[in-house]
Amino acid sequence: xxxxxxxxxxxxxxxxxxxxxxxxSDISEHMxxxxxxxxxNEQLINKGEEPVAFDHDCREGIxxxxxxxxxxxxxxxxxxxxxxxxHMRMFKxxxxxxxxxxxxxxxPVIKDLVVDRSSFDRIQHAGGFISVNTxxxxxxxxxxxxxxxxxxxxxxxxxxxxxGACVASCKNSSAMLFVGAKVSQYxxxxxxxxxxxxxxxxxxxxxxxxxxxxxxxTGACEVECPKGISLENIAxxxxxxxxxxxxx
Amino acid sequence: xSGFLNSSIGRKFTMALSALFLMLFILQHFAINILxxxxxxxxxxxxxxxxxxxxxxxxxxxxLLFGVIYHFVMGFILEIKNRNARTVKYYKNNGAANSTxxxxxxxxxxxxxxxxxxxxxxDFWFPEINTKFIQGDMSGLLADGEGYRxxxxxxxxxxxxxxxxxxxxxxxxxxxxxLHGFNSAFQSVGANNKYIKGLKGxxxxxxxxxxxxxxxxALFHHFNH
Numbered sequence: 070x071x072x073x074x075x076x077x078x079x080x081x082x083x084x085x086x087x088x089x090x091x092x093x094s095d096i097s098e099h100m101x102x103x104x105x106x107x108x109x110n111e112q113l114i115n116k117g118e119e120p121v122a123f124d125h126d127c128r129e130g131i132x133x134x135x136x137x138x139x140x141x142x143x144x145x146x147x148x149x150x151x152x153x154x155x156h157m158r159m160f161k162x163x164x165x166x167x168x169x170x171x172x173x174x175x176x177p178v179i180k181d182l183v184v185d186r187s188s189f190d191r192i193q194h195a196g197g198f199i200s201v202n203t204x205x206x207x208x209x210x211x212x213x214x215x216x217x218x219x220x221x222x223x224x225x226x227x228x229x230x231x232x233g234a235c236v237a238s239c240k241n242s243s244a245m246l247f248v249g250a251k252v253s254q255y256x257x258x259x260x261x262x263x264x265x266x267x268x269x270x271x272x273x274x275x276x277x278x279x280x281x282x283x284x285x286x287t288g289a290c291e292v293e294c295p296k297g298i299s300l301e302n303i304a305x306x307x308x309x310x311x312x313x314x315x316x317x
Numbered sequence: 318x319s320g321f322l323n324s325s326i327g328r329k330f331t332m333a334l335s336a337l338f339l340m341l342f343i344l345q346h347f348a349i350n351i352l353x354x355x356x357x358x359x360x361x362x363x364x365x366x367x368x369x370x371x372x373x374x375x376x377x378x379x380x381l382l383f384g385v386i387y388h389f390v391m392g393f394i395l396e397i398k399n400r401n402a403r404t405v406k407y408y409k410n411n412g413a414a415n416s417t418x419x420x421x422x423x424x425x426x427x428x429x430x431x432x433x434x435x436x437x438x439x440d441f442w443f444p445e446i447n448t449k450f451i452q453g454d455m456s457g458l459l460a461d462g463e464g465y466r467x468x469x470x471x472x473x474x475x476x477x478x479x480x481x482x483x484x485x486x487x488x489x490x491x492x493x494x495x496l497h498g499f500n501s502a503f504q505s506v507g508a509n510n511k512y513i514k515g516l517k518g519x520x521x522x523x524x525x526x527x528x529x530x531x532x533x534x535a536l537f538h539h540f541n542h
Contacts, residue, residue, distance in 0.1 A: 077408070088408055141411030167409040174402050240412060240421055241399035245325075273326055282402030283325045283395050285423060286501040292415035304509030307326055311507065314321040 070096050070162035074109065076121055077169045079178050086178065088167070098158040102145060103128060103135060105157055122181040128153040130295060133232030137182055138169040143234035143293045151232060151295045171237035175244070175279045188279040189231050189247060195275035196268035197251040199260050219257045226253035228296040235290035235298070241282030246290040248276050249302035256309050266313040273310055328395060333505035335388040336498055340523070342381055343491075347527050350534050353471055361465035365457040368445065368467075389431055396424045419497040426494040433487030440474055475538040484535045488528040495524035 071094045079086030093109050100108075103125055110120035126132040135152035139145035145155040160166060168182065176184040201207060227250075235246035252269050255261025261268070284303060291300045321327040349367070353360040367373050412421050419426065448454050459466045475481055499520035503509065508516075 075408070138407060141407065141409040142414055146414070169408055172403050172405055172407055174404050178405075238415055240416075242402035243325075243399075270320075273324055274320075277325050280402060281325075282399035283329060284505075285395075285399070285420065286497070286504045287416035287420035289412065289415040300504065301509050304504050304507045307330065307505060308507035310324070310326045311321075311330065314327075 070098065070157070070160070070164075072096055072105075072160065072163070073165040075165060075167045076182070077178075078121070078181055079170075081180055082177055088169075096157055098156070100157045101128070101153055102137070102139070102155040102157065103153045122179075122183050124183050125153060130154045131230060133230030133295075136171045136176075136184055136186070136233055136237070138171055138237055140167055143171065143237040144232075144295055148292070149295055149297055151230075151234075154295070171233050173233075173236045173242035173281065175242065175281050176233060176236060184233070186231070186233050188281075189233065189244070191279065192244070192248060192272050192275045193231075193251065196264070196271040197255075199255060199264060201260070213259055215258060223254050223257035226250040226257070226298065226302050229254075229294075229298050230296060232295060234293045234295060236281065238289040238293035239282065239284070240287060240289065241285055243284040243290070244276050244279070244281040245284040245303045245306065246294065246298055246300070248272050249304075249306035250298045252306045252309055253302040256305060265309065266316050269306065269309040269313045273306075328391060329505045332388065332391050332395065333502040335384045335391070336502040337506075338380075338384045339388060340495070340499065340502070342384070343527060344523075347530055350471075351530060353468060354534060354537050357468040360471075361457075361467050364467035365465055368449065368457060369455055385434070389427070392424065392427055417497060419493050420501070423494060423497060426490045429490040430487065430494055433483070433490065436483065437487070440480070441470075444470075472538045472542050475535050476542050478539070481535050481539045485532050488531045488535075491531075492524055492528035495528070496521065499524050 071092070074091045074093060075088050076091060077086060078089045091109055091113075093105065093112065096105050096108065103123075106121065106123060113120045124134040124136055126134045128135075130151045130153060133151065135144070137144065137152045139152065139155070144150060144152045145159065147155050147159050170176075170178050170182045170184050171186075175188040176186055179185050229247060229250035231247060233247070236242050236244050239246075252272060255268060256265060286300070286303075288300060291298065322331065349360065349363055352363065457465050457467065459469060475484075500513075500517050503513070503516060503520075
């Protein structure tokens with residue numbers, strides 16, 4: 070298929086940036102979106118032009134690096150996929166596709182489609198962990214009984230890959246689905262109880278400090294999340310935060 | 318606790334609490350107003366009770382006013398903060414693909430409700446305060462002293478077509494606001510669990526039936542005057 074691409078080009082963080090049109094031809098419907106971008110970049114390199122910078126790593130939906138806003142949606146029009154899992158069969162011959170970086174004040178653009186998501190790292194550092202003695206005295210994990218439903222729900226929350234699609238899709242650039250998932254994965258397990266109060270308070274404080282917006286429960290994050298993280302995690306974080314503030 | 322109230326979640330929580338309180342108030346307001354259709358005497362009696370009872374006037378009314386003002390002021394503060402969280406807008410954004418129009422436009426439906434509330438206050442609340450607390454007439458009686466004035470005042474207000482139309486539009490925006498706001502308030506206070514399915518249905522019914530009921534009352538008095 071032949072396509073017209075409207076791509077955001079930005080030389081660096083200080084550059085104003087603009088949308089630039091490109092034509093690509095003979096794109097197979099079996100290609101992934103990133104393979105189509107590879108074809109474009111090869112074309113640009115052969116012409117002596119600067120290739121489009123975009124993040125990618127595993128190309129199998131795990132790393133969460135491929136942050137692209139395609140035709141007005143994070144990771145494109147398909148559901149439950151990252152950009153690398155988006156296939157060109159989702160588009161038609163002759164289509165014009167707009168490709169932009171994830172937009173949020175807390176996700177500044179580094180170059181073209183590459184954004185800085187280290188704000189997520191700082192939120193994780195603020196409390197997204199448990200302190201475990203790993204000096205050889207670690208208790209066998211199977212010795213601690215965990216309700217199957219709680220274990221499954223915690224695992225569902227832990228599937229969050231921190232790609233930032235929730236922030237990109239939210240009209241308020243809110244990070245609450247990400248933080249909610251990270252709080253929930255420990256809140257549901259006995260190992261997470263010891264630091265539960267500090268965890269939620271510190272992670273929410275860091276989230277606010279990074280300049281993310283407020284959740285207004287539109288649910289866009291849940292729909293666009295490639296891992297299907299549920300809004301229930303935000304509700305759980307709200308309960309945890311209230312409870313932590315009451316406990317002091 | 319000041320840390321909680323200044324946090325994003327704390328503000329969300331208090332917005333939701335004020336919303337839940339206002340939704341209870343709307344239900345109570347509707348229950349009284351619908352009496353004007355079925356029993357003008359009962360409507361007069363309860364209006365007089367609500368308008369003169371010290372607990373209602375000096376305890377509940379200030380709480381209600383605080384709730385209304387807080388909900389609007391905090392709504393606008395959060396909207397400004399949320400807009401600042403994305404300084405560069407998308408070239409193309411397909412919001413309809415992942416969220417409802419109501420959820421994305423709460424500030425607009427809320428803004429129209431604020432305009433409606435100002436008109437509603439000018440129509441009913443300010444004259445009521447003037448009669449009772451400035452002129453000092455707590456009797457609730459008509460000028461000729463023959464019965465209560467509340468039913469007469471209500472039906473008289475809905476004579477002009479323009480006011481009935483304005484109220485109907487106001488209630489449509491109230492419905493749009495509630496269609497997202499009802500369930501959103503429960504989510505914000507952390508109530509999202511297996512019972513949420515039933516609550517969602519109830520929320521939709523509330524958001525449609527209550528404003529529809531208010532529209533019915535306005536139209537009923539317009540056509541029966």
